[in-house]
Amino acid sequence: MGDLFLDVRGIAKRFGENVVLVGVDLAVPRGSVVTVLGKSGTGKSVFLKCLAGIVRPDAGEIRFDGRPLNAGDAECRAEFRSRCSYLFQSNALLDSLTVLENVALPLESTTQIPNREIRERALEALRQLDLEKHWDRHPGQLSGGMQKRLALARAIVTRPELVLFDEPTAGLDPLRRNAVFQMIVKYQRQFGFTAVLVTHDLPEALVSSDQVALLDGGRMRFQGTPAQFNASDDPTVRSFRDSAGELRDTVAALRRGETIENRNDL
Amino acid sequence: MKQPKLELVVGIFVLAGLIAVAYLALKIGAGSLVGSETYSVRARFTNSGGLTSGSNVLVAGVPIGRVGAITLNPADFSALVELKLEKVVKLPTDTIASIKTSGLIGDKYVGLSPGSDTAFLAPGATITDTEAALDIESLISRFAFGNVEKKDSK
Amino acid sequence: MTRVLGKYTLRIVRELGDFGLFTSRSLAAAVGSRKLGRRVVRSIYEQGVRCVPVIMIVGLFTGLVLGLQGYYVLNKFGSSGLLGTLVSLTLVRELAPVLAALMLVGQAGSALAAELGIQRNSEQIDALETMGADVHAYLISPRLIAAVLVFPIQTAFFCLIGLLGGYLSGSVVLALQPGVYWSAVFHAVHPVDVRECMIKAAIFGLLTIAICAYNGFNAHRRTSASGARAVSASTTRAVVISSITVLAADYVITSFLV
CATH class of the missing domain: 3.40.50.300 (P-loop containing nucleotide triphosphate hydrolases)
Structure with missing residues (x-):
């Protein structure tokens, strides 16, 4: 190994x-x-x-x-966070945001990409998981399976490793x-x-x-x-x-x- | 997306709020004097007790200004009261200034009784013909101890 | 006994420090945060637009009852002409900032504490963290910024509608001349009073919304309860502490400013 x-x-x-x-x-x-x-x-x-x-x-x-990940090292943590995604058991979707905003969120917070491109990438992730037509709904309006797919879309939108x-x-x-x-x-x-x-x-x-x-x-x-x-x-x-x-x-x-x-x- | 609608509603709220704050600060807070220009004259009182900066100045019951700074004149220990008056109101030089109370327990204010002189008070001029604040406490005590008649008979 | 007291004091001091850190971190995090403007707009909507009816109703009735009581008392001294002075000074100096803040705590503050508590409960706050978002900048800063703007505005609304209420009961229901009422209003309030009123409102806004946010945000730290019970306990605590803080801060600010 x-x-x-x-x-x-x-x-x-x-x-x-x-x-x-x-x-x-x-x-x-x-x-x-x-x-x-x-x-x-x-x-x-x-x-x-x-x-x-x-x-x-x-x-x-x-x-x-190959590098140690210690809680104290903020820079190392931030880098780890931008390369790693977490899919919660409860999905943990933000119910005050729309489907598209939920997916766009990790890009907004970890990257410096312009807003237009963020929107495109978020829509792309939704398309891959067949959620594109629901982009302006709220997570609470989706079925359980769709919520799971949405959570996965949000997890992969940053192209995590x-x-x-x-x-x-x-x-x-x-x-x-x-x-x-x-x-x-x-x-x-x-x-x-x-x-x-x-x-x-x-x-x-x-x-x-x-x-x-x-x-x-x-x-x-x-x-x-x-x-x-x-x-x-x-x-x-x-x-x-x-x-x-x-x-x-x-x-x-x-x-x-x-x-x-x-x-x-x- | 209903974002633009939300922003519109919030915009209306903030605008209405700013108007309300401005109205409160400028119209109600500063009385009716804001906007109109003022000039200052001074009045010398032997006793300015109870008068404070911001008290009203009235002529015939109509507010025409506010009291500015109140200072002690070290030469003769009298009180020098600055009166900020609306510019449109021109007062004769023989105007009498008196400190009065609205109602029995009300605020003190400066009442001006204009005379008949043809010359007007210039900005910075001093009114010397004044009536000091009525000392209600001494009046009451005199009344209570029955000294009112004595004073009159003197 | 002494040990219990000391432990309790230490806990309060530690929590105060934590609260201070929380608030200052949230304010500092606002600098350069992405799409902050949009979130502030949403917060202004929640604290501002949605709470206007309650402010208007409470303000109107406060003015009405002040006018009524004031008229009867002043009339005994033959000074009913001072009604405008009484109503306007009472409103501007004390009642408007305090009552408006209490109403906003009841409506917007409790909602904020509950919302954050539920977000904490359903791992939404953890999710934000794993996504690399600054949770303080995302959830708390816009609320605090909105509060500093909204509370003075609501207080101004409260004042104006309260003055109208005083007019209604003094001059429409009772026999006072409208001119006497309004001229007393216009001449009683000084710029200093209005400034003090606005400063009070802004400070109340910052304090109460920060307290509500802090309690909701840390709903998971409660040891006495968990889940929905923790959210309800945090919300109750947020409202109670905020309300007490408004009254205590009012006393302190008044004694400093007057």
Whole structure:
């Protein structure tokens, strides 16, 4: 792994008494799609927010494109921000602005491009995501899927080299989920950005990622290719991977009239 | 896009607001004197008690000016009161200036009673024929202690 | 006991410092910010145009009741001719800046605190940050600039409509001669009074809108509540502190200026 685009070592974070991350490592090669898996509440989102600089980690080091990214270095941060986009779980669209203004915003704040060109580039991004005809509506007037596409348009309009996706498929039905993953992979190929995803949709993640990692108990339990993930006999990986099979067995047993002890690891 | 409409409404608001502020400051704030030019004369009083800079100057009940600076004349310890009067009002030289009160507890003002002289007060001239502020407190105390008659009989 | 008191004092001092930093950073960030003008226009619309009805109604009734009460009291002394003086000085010196500011806190300030709180809650402020936008320049500066412009204007509206209210109750409902009322109005108010009134209004505007913005912006820092409860708690706190600040600042400014 000679060309690490993002190299994360020993990220730790606690909120008061609540220790969320103990020491998380992640290696992201340039141009790849890396998916961080994990159960709900294991701190996946917090980890991603540490990467984006929204949450300041208590310890650990992040190297971006070979250079250390420290919270104190404002210039380095600003450069990172202009090369990186973040897709929020809740989309975080600004509801006081129109669709076009939302997409134009990152260009207005990170570049010195004249307004006319910003408008053109924003319209271009909307066209790519098939939202062009809704440019003067407000985000609240769009459907959930369109809002997700709008958020993606806003993320790619700056032509970022790194896009962080926080649970892009949360709360979507299986068809939409597929569509979102398709979209991510398609634009990842088209624009050539590096993508880090956080999700708990195992089958989709295994299909669409170059590498998967598993976060549990505040540490990264596993990182490798989907094939390695499927072959791994690490207990945490196995329980995550085989939960669908377990459910099938349990339901079958219940139907047969057997009594099952309540699971207490939820 | 409704941006131009928004800007229009805001523009109207700001314009109306500026007119309101200007009206308040220039018309109500400065009385009816702004715009019309003024000239100053001085009046010498033995007591200017209660009069303040900005008090009104009236002739026959009509406001024609304001009181300017009030200073002490060190030569004879009298009060020199500057009166800023509207230029259109020309007063005879034998005008009498008196300090009066509107109502029992009202503001003090300077009342001018024009005489019959044909010459007019020039800017900077001094009115010497004056009546000082009525000292209500001493008047009341004299009344209360029954000294009013005595004073008259003297 | 002493320790609790000290802890509490320290917290207040720290928050005051944080608030000062927040406000000065927002004002400084306004310099050279892109499309600031458009956002200021929008803020003027929110604080100005939308609040005109409330200012007009409250101003009119304040004038009406001042005229009514003033007339009855002054009439006892046979000085009903001073009604114009009473109404105009009361309005210009105290009531207009204070009441207009309180009404604006109630309508525009609370809306601002709630809006920022929700934006914080739905990660919109975080999103702005990840997009490299200066959140202070984007969200706060236009509001503060608008407030310094809008509050004096609204106060002037309040004064004028209040004087009209005094006229209505004094001369239309009651028996005072209109000429007596208006000439008293025109001769009672000095330029100094108007200047003081405008300065007060501008300071109230800056303070209250900054307080409301600060509370909404930091809605996520509340430890007692989270989510929608945090937004509502922040909004309540914003309105209460702003209102108290208006009255306290009024006393301080008056004692300095008079």
